[in-house]
Amino acid sequence: MQAWDVVRKFESEDGTRSVEIRVSADGKLFRFYEHVWTAAADDELLYYPDGGFWSCPQVSGYYASVDECVNDARLAICWLPNM
Numbered sequence: 281m282q283a284w285d286v287v288r289k290f291e292s293e294d295g296t297r298s299v300e301i302r303v304s305a306d307g308k309l310f311r312f313y314e315h316v317w318t319a320a321a322d323d324e325l326l327y328y329p330d331g332g333f334w335s336c337p338q339v340s341g342y343y344a345s346v347d348e349c350v351n352d353a354r355l356a357i358c359w360l361p362n363m
Contacts, residue, residue, distance in 0.1 A: 284311065287346060292359055299338075299357060301349055310349035314338035314357055 284302035287310075291298045296317040303310050319332040338356060343349035354360045 288350065290353075290360055297359060299353055299360060301346060301353065303346070308344070310343040310346050312338070312340045312349055312353040312356075314353075 284304055286300045287303045288301040289298060298315045300313045300315070301310060302313065313336055315334050315336055317332055318335055340349065340352060340356070343352065
């Protein structure tokens with residue numbers, strides 16, 4: 281398994297969501313990962329010391345360029361700004 285490095289990161293204004301654009305170790309493939317903070321204060325079955333947890337509801341396929349990856353992330357994730 282190879283490590284993927286973060287090349288760009290977008291965060292929501294309230295800090296509860298982020299999208300990372302990552303590149304493969306050989307620099308040939310790109311993917312995006314969406315992270316969403318889920319507050320868990322009302323969950324009595326599980327204990328979260330930080331008051332919640334990060335989930336990853338969106339993981340993309342593979343892209344040949346960072347621009348193509350960013351453009352598809354904007355289409356798939358409605359809160360991302362158009363830059």
